[in-house]
Amino acid sequence: MARIAVCLSGCGVYDGSEIHEATATLWAISRRGHQYFCIAPDIPQAQVTNHLNQEPMQESRNVRIESARIARGEVRDVKDVTPDDFDALIFPGGYGAAINLCDFASARTDAKVHPDVQRLIDQTLVAKKPIGAWCIAPAMLAAATRGKGVTLTIGTDKATAEELEKMGAKHKRASAKEVVVDPNFKIVTTPAYMLASNIAEVFEGIDNAVGRLLELCK
């Protein structure tokens, strides 16, 4: 039985983890008889967004506390986690991956990854354990692996794909249900809501991706 760490970035597509993608990830792990635990940085969200009208809300929320809504409780602080704790590491999408886990949304190709998240990704690559990233999270992964030449996908958006390539990644186009695997770095990516037209497609793509990731754990 594999043990998978799922790194959340809040709770909601516009300021945190995309809820359907995060839930699909937990379901895809669980239905195969594997275990997961959730992790997140213990930091204030970069913003709080009213999801009904997409306007900013004048309040402060904590990434780890809000992530606990998706996890139904325990969310370990990223700073306390090492690859010894898991067999693979997954980053679901949502804008939180681009504003809380790193600053790609504003800094674009100059993006810096949160130091604890960067450290965990570095250690996971050294440990040769698989990393999965869905939707916009591969942009964070491109920033974290800057210049290493990892192969990944954010779907078909040309402008974003070019930014990832400027950070030294190799971008491969993929549809919502397709999965891109980099066998050397053991990196698995899928576009999810970057391209999916409904929640069923998101689940199909993420289920495929989790299946591929688990094969790499063997």
Add this chain to the structure above:
Amino acid sequence: MARIAVCLSGCGVYDGSEIHEATATLWAISRRGHQYFCIAPDIPQAQVTNHLNQEPMQESRNVRIESARIARGEVRDVKDVTPDDFDALIFPGGYGAAINLCDFASARTDAKVHPDVQRLIDQTLVAKKPIGAWCIAPAMLAAATRGKGVTLTIGTDKATAEELEKMGAKHKRASAKEVVVDPNFKIVTTPAYMLASNIAEVFEGIDNAVGRLLELCK
């Protein structure tokens, strides 16, 4: 193609809609090629709970705005919705069903349902359109259908089952993957996280329940 209204009660198991149950509902509808839209009352949450430690937070959040995190945007105000808008109505679980949609959590067998939700349930029964309720939401449904003798399940918890019967419902025990159908009232219930030991079981039970509900739409 059926059009299903999914009534949310916030975003998070301890003060709103249970996220996995709500997401599983949307997925089960979508994967069968049907459509959904989300609705919620536009009211302050009865409480805001820190999901990491389950302690109260001294802030105010709006049920409809927080529900939009699960819906990824549009959530119609319950007060503007009638059964003409849908083929079936579903209430996922989460403590929000027992504190925001009604006050069952505190008032127990004296529970009163939010007037707009009560009106919508009354109209849906009159229209003979199916109603689904998962997890603790059947307690709200028992309060809304007080004395009518509807058959439903909240799983196997004896004390809660007895309270539902005191409100005039007939309780039927069911396991996490089982579904209870009342063919007369077209009411479909399943225990979900009242009994499920993992997210995969929740999805299996809700997927079964949505399947049965859609059959009743024909």
